[in-house]
Structures are given as structure tokens and as C-alpha cells.
Amino acid sequence: xxxxxxxxxxxxxxxxxxxxxxxxxxxxxxxxxxxxxxxxxxxxxxxxxxxxxxxxxxxxxxxxxxxxxxxxxxxxxxxxxxxxxxxxxxxxxxxxxxxxxxxxxxxxxxxxxxxxxxxxxxxxxxxxxxxxxxxxxxxxxxxxxxxxxxxxxxxxxxxxxxxxxxxxxxxxxxxxxxxxxxxxxxxxxxxxxxxxxxxxxxxxxxxxxxxxxxxxxxxxxxxxxxxxxxxxxxxxxxxxxxxxxxxxxxxxxxxxxxxxxxxxxxxxxxxxxxxxxxxxxxxxx
Amino acid sequence: xxxxxxxxxxxxxxxxxxxxxxxxxxxxxxxxxxxxxxxxxxxxxxxxxxxxxxxxxxxxxxxxxxxxxxxxxxxxxxxxxxxxxxxxxxxxxxxxxxxxxxxxxxxxxxxxxxxxxxxxxxxxxxxxxxxxxxxxxxxxxxxxxxxxxxxxxxxxxxxxxxxxxxxxxxxxxxxxxxxxxxxxxxxxxxxxxxxxxxxxxxxxxxxxxxxxxxxxxxxxxxxxxxxxxxxxxxxxxxxxxxxxxxxxxxxxxxxxxxxxxxxxxxxxxxxxxxxxxxx
Amino acid sequence: xxxxxxxxxxxxxxxxxxxxxxxxxxxxxxxxxxxxxxxxxxxxxxxxxxxxxxxxxxxxxxxxxxxxxxxxxxxxxxxxxxxxxxxxxxxxxxxxxxxxxxxxxxxxxxxxxxxxxxxxxxxxxxxxxxxxxxxxxxxxxxxxxxxxxxxxxxxxxxxxxxxxxxxxxxxxxxxxxxxxxxxxxxxxxxxxxxxxxxxxxxxxxxxxxxxxxxxxxxxxxxxxxxxxxxxxxxxxxxxxxxxxxxxxxxxxxxxxxxxxxxxxxxxxxxxxxxxxxxxxxxxxxxxxxxxxxxxxxxxxxxxxxxxxxxxxxxxx
Numbered sequence: 001x002x003x004x005x006x007x008x009x010x011x012x013x014x015x016x017x018x019x020x021x022x023x024x025x026x027x028x029x030x031x032x033x034x035x036x037x038x039x040x041x042x043x044x045x046x047x048x049x050x051x052x053x054x055x056x057x058x059x060x061x062x063x064x065x066x067x068x069x070x071x072x073x074x075x076x077x078x079x080x081x082x083x084x085x086x087x088x089x090x091x092x093x094x095x096x097x098x099x100x101x102x103x104x105x106x107x108x109x110x111x112x113x114x115x116x117x118x119x120x121x122x123x124x125x126x127x128x129x130x131x132x133x134x135x136x137x138x139x140x141x142x143x144x145x146x147x148x149x150x151x152x153x154x155x156x157x158x159x160x161x162x163x164x165x166x167x168x169x170x171x172x173x174x175x176x177x178x179x180x181x182x183x184x185x186x187x188x189x190x191x192x193x194x195x196x197x198x199x200x201x202x203x204x205x206x207x208x209x210x211x212x213x214x215x216x217x218x219x220x221x222x223x224x225x226x227x228x229x230x231x232x233x234x235x236x237x238x239x240x241x242x243x244x245x246x247x248x249x250x251x252x253x254x255x256x257x258x259x260x261x262x263x264x265x266x267x268x269x270x271x272x273x274x275x276x277x278x279x280x281x282x283x284x285x
Numbered sequence: 286x287x288x289x290x291x292x293x294x295x296x297x298x299x300x301x302x303x304x305x306x307x308x309x310x311x312x313x314x315x316x317x318x319x320x321x322x323x324x325x326x327x328x329x330x331x332x333x334x335x336x337x338x339x340x341x342x343x344x345x346x347x348x349x350x351x352x353x354x355x356x357x358x359x360x361x362x363x364x365x366x367x368x369x370x371x372x373x374x375x376x377x378x379x380x381x382x383x384x385x386x387x388x389x390x391x392x393x394x395x396x397x398x399x400x401x402x403x404x405x406x407x408x409x410x411x412x413x414x415x416x417x418x419x420x421x422x423x424x425x426x427x428x429x430x431x432x433x434x435x436x437x438x439x440x441x442x443x444x445x446x447x448x449x450x451x452x453x454x455x456x457x458x459x460x461x462x463x464x465x466x467x468x469x470x471x472x473x474x475x476x477x478x479x480x481x482x483x484x485x486x487x488x489x490x491x492x493x494x495x496x497x498x499x500x501x502x503x504x505x506x507x508x509x510x511x512x513x514x515x516x517x518x519x520x521x522x523x524x525x526x527x528x529x530x531x532x533x534x535x536x537x538x539x540x541x542x543x544x545x546x547x548x549x550x551x552x553x554x555x556x557x558x559x560x561x562x563x564x
Numbered sequence: 565x566x567x568x569x570x571x572x573x574x575x576x577x578x579x580x581x582x583x584x585x586x587x588x589x590x591x592x593x594x595x596x597x598x599x600x601x602x603x604x605x606x607x608x609x610x611x612x613x614x615x616x617x618x619x620x621x622x623x624x625x626x627x628x629x630x631x632x633x634x635x636x637x638x639x640x641x642x643x644x645x646x647x648x649x650x651x652x653x654x655x656x657x658x659x660x661x662x663x664x665x666x667x668x669x670x671x672x673x674x675x676x677x678x679x680x681x682x683x684x685x686x687x688x689x690x691x692x693x694x695x696x697x698x699x700x701x702x703x704x705x706x707x708x709x710x711x712x713x714x715x716x717x718x719x720x721x722x723x724x725x726x727x728x729x730x731x732x733x734x735x736x737x738x739x740x741x742x743x744x745x746x747x748x749x750x751x752x753x754x755x756x757x758x759x760x761x762x763x764x765x766x767x768x769x770x771x772x773x774x775x776x777x778x779x780x781x782x783x784x785x786x787x788x789x790x791x792x793x794x795x796x797x798x799x800x801x802x803x804x805x806x807x808x809x810x811x812x813x814x815x816x817x818x819x820x821x822x823x824x825x826x827x828x829x830x831x832x833x834x835x836x837x838x839x840x841x842x843x844x845x846x847x848x849x850x851x852x853x854x855x856x857x858x859x860x861x862x863x864x865x866x867x868x869x870x871x872x873x874x875x876x877x878x879x880x
Contacts, residue, residue: 014646015678027672031661036475040484047495055502081501090494098483105479111659115720118624119676120648195323197482198378205490206370277643280628282588283657 017128020121024129025136032137037098041138044094045145048086052152059156075159076167080233082149083171087142088227092178093204095138100186101196103130108281117281124273131187131269138179143172167232174230181223181261184268191272191279223264226257306401310409315416318379327378328420331371335425338364339432346436356433358446361426362525365456366518371421372460377485379417380468382478383410384557389476397559407469407553414465423457448526456524460517463542470549473556489513507532516541575603576638578728578759579623583632586618593618595783596632601761605754607770608763609875610780616763617656619780620732623761624653637728649677652726654717656733656763662706666697666716669705670723677724691723692716696745710737718746722753729753731762735769747772767875779878786878795874802826803842804867807849808834810859818852819845834863842866 015023032038055078104127107113116126150168154161182204189203190196208222219225228235229251252260318324338360345354387393396406430449433442443449467488471481496512499505509515509531516538522528523535531538577600586594594615610616621627622634625641625648634641641647661669670688671681679687692698695715700708705716714737721729731750735743750773754760761778764770770777771791779786779794787794795803809815812835819825824841839845853861867873 013678014649015676020676023672023675026675027661031663034663037480040480040487044487044491047491048498051495051498078502081498085497085501086494090490094483094487094490098487102479106477109477109479111655111657112661114626114653114655114657114659115673116676117626118648118651118653119673120645120678121676122645195378197479198374201377201482201486202374205486280626282627 014120017125020125021128024126025132028130028133032133041141044091045141048082049145049148052149056152075154075156076164079150079153093182096182096186097200097204099134100183101190101200103187105190111283123276127273127276134183139176170232177261178227181265184265188268188272191275226260229257307405307409311412314413331421334367338429342433343436358525368422372418372464375417376464376468377482380414381482384472385476385478385481394559403557411465415461418461422460426453452524456521466546466549470552473553509533510537510541577602580635584629584634585631587630592783597785599785603759605760605774607774607777609770609777611765614780615783617732620730624730650727652721652729654721654731654734660705665702665704667701670720673720674723687723691719695719711739711742714738729760791874802838802840805837806865808863809861814858
């Protein structure tokens with residue numbers, strides 16, 4: 001073995017919070033993109049594309065009648081259904097739960113958290129970097145999937161791509177915002193609670209759909225309430241639940257929605273950072 | 286003799302017959318889980334609908350003005366469907382780590398180095414989940430039927446709806462077997478229980494969401510077979526002699542459920558091994 | 565006698581624990597520990613479950629004390645990330661980002677220490693060369709053997725040239741040659757001025773690295789200081805002395821005349837004595853050997869003046 005190393009040149013200063021977060025982001029992005037979670041991510045965002053391709057093929061072959069409430073409809077309406085039913089109600093929340101609750105929990109379970117928490121950087125910066133990696137990873141995968149679905153579905157039955165383009169831009173923006181806000185909220189859940197997955201699932205698939213059907217102020221304690229208000233396409237009527245939701249739906253203004261989402265997102269991240277700084281993570285022996 | 290041997294002594298007691306080891310796995314697993322207070326809280330919460338229904342049955346039986354609350358076969362069907370949420374939560378809570386945790390700490394090798402077959406290991410793990418799921422499905426539903434008799438003070442309802450006994454049993458078993466086998470199969474695929482939980486949740490909600498899109502776009506409920514929960518709902522309607530809510534033939538729904546259980550068994554057969562064979 | 569007595573007069577302790585306790589629910593990990601670890605190489609010794617890893621995790625700020633306090637390099641460690649510039653920690657768990665190469669992993673961690681990209685790469689290479697892993701630096705950690713994984717863990721602890729190294733079971737999983745090299749490395753780092761706290765439950769490993777120990781058992785400190793002086797202080801266990809000579813029986817007759825000799829037994833050409841007062845015994849033995857009255861004395865050793873005996877006597 002070689003002799004002890006000569007002293008390295010000491011770094012001039014500790015990395016700032018942002019620098020540290022970016023360095024953690026660098027470290028984490030590769031891990032996240034090439035992990036087995038990516039298989040799940042690919043399946044989840046690939047399914048709408050596959051479904052859209054199937055509908056397109058069937059429509060082109062004259063085999064399927066795409067109809068809503070018994071009426072044959074054009075592509076933009078179908079694209080709207082995809083946005084509502086698949087992306088907004090399922091894909092965005094599930095990715096938020098899946099990644100957000102695991103940002104720190106995965107490192108604790110794998111016992112690699114030790115290496116990150118014994119560096120001269122704030123623990124909150126570690127969380128910040130991992131959250132950024134989650135956001136980039138999911139945005140880079142989900143938004144292209146939406147664009148592909150748009151390209152496949154909108155031209156059906158003479159749907160105008162130029163006229164629907166502004167809606168696509170809004171959809172991309174709101175889905176990106178959804179990923180950011182759900183991710184931030186579930187990051188807080190993951191940093192704070194011992195069983196974040198159950199809590200996350202109950203919130204995303206129990207609390208939110210349930211409360212949105214009930215008139216009153218409770219719906220303001222959901223993320224879906226603000227996101228759904230921003231969707232340019234109309235809400236599809238699939239059954240009693242969505243009928244109730246549409247009857248009792250009140251739509252806040254765009255600014256209220258954006259501000260509320262920002263408050264939820266940034267607030268969740270700030271509190272999550274505080275929790276991570278104060279909490280001790282006991283590794284399984 | 287005056288000086289006793291302090292060295293290793295062979296076990297001289299009676300031994301259980303081979304084939305009962307699954308009971309040991311099940312027993313220790315169940316004891317481990319019921320020690321957690323939060324889980325007991327969830328179990329208690331899962332019994333709330335039972336208490337609500339029990340009050341409903343009592344009021345209907347004892348107050349003529351409340352007769353519109355009287356139980357029908359559909360009441361029991363609805364009760365079991367509502368318990369589906371707790372079936373999901375308990376499956377994720379209890380089931381996600383059943384095999385995944387053993388894989389993570391390399392305990393699978395230790396288990397299978399004992400005089401214990403893989404079938405016994407899987408049966409033991411299955412029993413852990415099945416016990417808790419039956420506790421929130423079959424047990425409260427049967428108790429409700431019993432309460433119906435007790436509060437009404439007669440066997441009339443039961444005689445008129447004798448099929449409810451097998452119906453409740455069959456539907457509960459369908460719910461429990463489908464949830465247990467699929468969750469156990471997913472748990473055998475990975476070492477992370479969290480990953481298993483999300484995969485299971487994804488499978489359940491994703492298939493429902495995809496069917497939701499397909500139904501919205503085609504107005505055709507004959508494709509409900511693609512949604513796992515929808516298949517169970519369809520079978521539940523048939524078992525309780527109600528009008529099926531989807532156009533899918535019930536035999537197709539049954540085949541999908543059977544196929545899921547079959548595929549899960551295949552996955553368990555491949556994944557539950559003492560060593561991983563790397564080609 | 566405390567560990568601090570072995571430190572140079574002006575040197576401040578690297579770790580100071582005051583009434584430090586840590587419990588996990590009903591389980592006590594560390595129980596009212598008050599100790600100061602001086603600069604230099606110190607061995608933290610104890611059986612499995614004694615509290616060594618808990619103590620190290622408290623020292624490295626991963627756990628918060630349930631009671632009491634702990635200071636590293638004069639400052640509280642919890643919530644004080646600046647201190648990590650000067651601390652290098654090698655944990656006991658075998659956990660890595662398996663998809664990364666050794667070089668990439670080290671460089672990424674060095675970047676978190678504030679190194680620039682080029683600096684990080686150079687420092688990473690130096691550290692890997694020190695632990696003899698430079699050839700495997702481009703290979704994914706997932707493909708490393710157990711010994712290589714242990715060495716890359718050591719490399720990440722030293723890469724940023726810290727003043728203090730806290731090494732939790734650093735030799736675990738290494739083959740005998742790698743162990744010997746690592747022990748030599750630790751001694752070299754100590755001579756180079758680093759302070760090192762190294763834990764193990766394997767006595768001869770610690771003995772090979774340092775005579776200064778901290779003995780821990782059931783969450784309590786049993787003893788601290790130089791192993792030989794600790795041994796001297798364990799009065800209730802008599803010292804065993806092995807003397808090989810030309811006439812063991814003559815030696816034995818002379819020894820029996822004194823009441824501090826508790827027992828005698830004979831072995832092939834030697835007599836083994838148990839004495840309650842070793843200092844007086846050695847003085848008499850020296851005089852006897854010099855006088856030539858009992859023939860030549862060829863060998864004198866003390867089989868229990870070592871860490872194993874200290875451990876056995878204090879723990880059992």
C-alpha cells in the first residue's frame with residue numbers, strides 16, 4: 001500500500017446551500033434515472049401513450065367509435081379525458097407519492113444516508129438536491145409522454161392541433177406544477193412520518209377524491225382542487241362521483257390557484273427541510 | 286451423577302410433524318404485527334363500518350319508522366365493497382414486507398435451510414395476511430348476519446336469504462385470495478417493502494384509471510376486465526345475485542382473477558428460493 | 565488514570581463526552597458515559613452490542629444524545645456541519661451506490677466537501693491509491709469484493725484529509741494481508757499527526773494499532789488508558805509470570821518463601837507463578853537471576869499482561 005497521501009489543498013469555503021443542493025442533485029440524478037423505479041415510471045407514463053396509439057390505430061382502421069356520452073367526439077376532447085383521468089388523477093399523484101416519500105427514506109433504508117449527512121453541508125441541502133433530481137427526472141419523462149398523447153389523439157376526427165396548442169402548453173405547465181407541488185408535499189410526508197407510503201396513498205386516493213365531492217371549505221385542503229381549476233379542458237362525466245364533483249365544483253381564479261400551489265409547494269419544502277435538520281435517522285442494525 | 290455435563294445437549298423432547306411449520310411462520314408473523322399499536326388502530330378503524338351497520342340493523346329491527354334501513358342482500362354486498370378500502374390498506378401495511386424484508390436481510394436462505402418446504406413458507410406468509418384480511422371482511426360480515434337474526438328475534442331473514450352464508454364466504458375469499466397472492470408475489474420481486482407497496486397501489490389504481498379512460502372514450506363497460514377492482518366488483522354482484530354493473534361477462538372477470546392468482550403463484554415459485562441462480 | 569493523561573500537555577481532547585446517554589425506546593445504547601479522548605490513536609474496544617457504534621454515531625452527529633453532551637474538537641457536533649471538514653468517518657455498514665465507480669463516488673462526496681471538480685478527481689485518486697484501489701477505481705462498486713468495499717469506505721473517510729478519523733470496524737471483511745496493511749496505514753496516519761478513534765471487537769487488531777484503549781461494555785466505559793497500566797490496576801486478578809530456567813524447582817523454592825506468591829505450577833523446564841504484587845516479584849526475580857544461585861534464567865514473560873486478559877477480567 002502507498003504511503004499516506006500528502007495533504008490536499010483545503011477547499012476555500014463550504015459550498016453554499018444552493019451549490020450543495022446542486023451537487024447532491026448531480027449525485028442523485030444518475031441514481032434515480034437508472035434505478036428500478038425507472039421501470040415503474042416508464043410503465044406508468046408509457047401506458048397512456050400505448051393506449052393513445054391503440055385508439056389511433058383502431059380509429060384509423062374504422063374499428064372503434066370514440067364516443068363520449070354516446071356522441072362521437074373529436075380528438076381534443078379525448079385528449080382532455082386523458083389529462084383528467086390518467087395524468088391529473090393518477091399519474092401525477094402516484095409519482096409524487098412514489099418518489100417524494102422515498103427521497104430520504106430510500107437513503108436510510110440503503111444506509112447510504114451516513115455519507116451525505118457527514119459532509120459539511122446542511123441536511124436540508126441534501127433534501128433540496130434530491131427533490132430537484134426527482135423533479136427533473138419526472139418532468140423529463142412525463143411531459144414528453146403528454147406531448148406524444150397529444151400528437152396521437154388530437155388529430156382524430158379533424159381535431160385542430162393549432163387551435164389546441166395553447167391548451168397543451170397550459171396542460172404541460174399545470175402537470176409540471178402538479179409534479180412539483182405533490183412532490184414537495186409528499187417529501188414533507190416522507191421526512192416527517194414513519195409510514196409515509198400509507199399516509200400518502202390515503203391522501204392521494206382517499207382524502208382528495210372524497211373531499212372534492214363534498215361542498216364547502218374542506219376541498220381547499222387538497223392540491224387537486226387548485227390543479228383541477230387550471231385545466232383548460234372540461235371535466236369528463238364518468239359516473240356519480242365525477243357528476244357530484246362537477247355539481248359542487250367551484251373554480252377559484254387562476255391567481256388564487258397559482259399562489260396556493262406555490263404556498264403549498266414552497267411551504268412543504270421549507271418544513272421538510274426543517275424536519276430533516278432536526279430529526280435523527282436511526283439505521284436498522 | 287454429582288457433576289453435571291455443561292456441554293451442548295441434544296433436544297430430547299417431542300417434535301412436531303413435518304408440514305406444520307407454516308403455522309409457526311404464521312403465528313410469529315401475526316404476533317409481530319399485532320404488537321404495533323398503529324396497526325391495531327387501523328384494525329379498529331376498519332371495524333367502524335361494522336358498528337354503523339350494526340346500529341342500522343338494530344334500528345330497522347326495533348323501530349318500525351326506521352324500516353327503510355332494513356338490511357337486504359345488497360346491504361351485505363355494499364358492506365364488503367366498502368371494506369375494500371381497508372383490505373387495500375391492510376394489504377399494503379402487512380403484506381408489502383412479508384417476503385421483501387426476508388430477502389433484504391437474507392433470511393430466506395435461513396428459512397429454507399430448515400426442514401421447511403417453500404410451499405410451507407409461502408403458506409405461512411399467506412396466512413399472516415389472510416388472517417387480517419378475513420378479520421375485516423368475512424368476520425364482520427358474518428357477525429352482521431348474526432346480529433340481524435338476534436336483533437330481529439327471528440330466522441325469517443336468514444331463511445329467505447340462506448345464500449348469504451356462502452355468498453359472504455365466497456366473496457370474502459375472492460377479495461382475500463386475490464389481494465394476498467398478488468401482494469405476496471410482488472413482495473417476492475424486490476427487497477424494498479416500500480417499492481412493493483407502491484407497485485401494488487399502482488397496479489390497483491392504474492388499471493382502474495386506464496379503464497376509466499377507456500370507458501369515458503368508448504362508453505363501453507365490457508372492457509371492465511382490464512381493471513382489477515372492477516373484476517372483483519363484477520363478481521361480487523354475481524355472487525350476491527345482484528344485477529352485474531358492467532357488461533363484461535362474469536366468467537371473464539372470474540378468469541382474470543384466476544389468471545392473476547395463477548401468475549402470482551408462478552412468480553412465487555420462481556422467486557422464493559434459498560439461492561439466486563445467476564446464469 | 566484517564567486517557568487525557570497520555571496526551572501531550574497542551575493538546576485538547578478530540579472528543580469530550582459528559583454524562584452522555586443514548587437510548588432507543590426501552591433499550592439503553594450508552595449509559596452515562598463521561599470520557600475525553602485525547603489526540604493520537606485510540607482503540608474503542610468492546611464486545612458486539614457494547615455501544616461502540618452508538619458512541620461513534622453520537623460522535624459523528626448522526627444521533628442526538630438522549631441525555632448529556634458530546635463535543636468534538638471543542639464544539640457540539642449535532643447540527644454543526646462545518647465540523648465535517650475536519651472529521652472523516654468510516655461507518656461499519658456495507659452500503660454504497662453500487663452503480664457508481666469508486667472514483668466517481670469519491671469525487672462526488674469530495675464535491676460535497678467543497679472541492680472543485682478537478683480537485684475532487686485528484687483527491688479521489690490519491691485516496692484510492694493510498695488504499696491500493698487505484699486499479700479498480702473505474703470499476704462499479706457493486707462489482708467490488710468485500711475487502712475492496714471496505715477499502716473504498718476507508719478512502720472516502722480520508723480523501724478530504726481530515727484531522728480526525730473515526731473508523732468503525734475498519735478491518736471487517738479484509739483478508740489478513742489487507743488487515744496488516746491497513747493497521748500499518750492507521751499507525752502511519754497517527755504518526756503523521758491525525759487523531760484516530762478506531763473501534764473493533766477483535767483484541768489483537770487493536771493491540772497491534774495502539775496501546776491506548778477505551779473499553780466499553782453494556783453501554784458503559786469500563787476502563788480507559790494504556791492497556792498495561794490498566795492491567796496493573798486490576799488488583800483482584802493476580803499476575804501470571806512464566807519463567808524458563810535451568811532449575812525451575814530451585815526457583816520455586818525461593819518464590820514460596822514470600823506470601824505474595826499465590827500459586828505455582830511447573831511446565832516443561834519452566835515454572836508459572838501467580839503473584840499479587842508483580843513489582844516486588846520482578847525485583848526479587850532480577851536479584852535472583854543476577855546472583856546465579858538458582859541457575860540461568862532463560863525467559864521471563866507475562867501471558868496476561870495484554871488486552872485479552874484486561875478484557876476478560878473486566879468484562880466477565
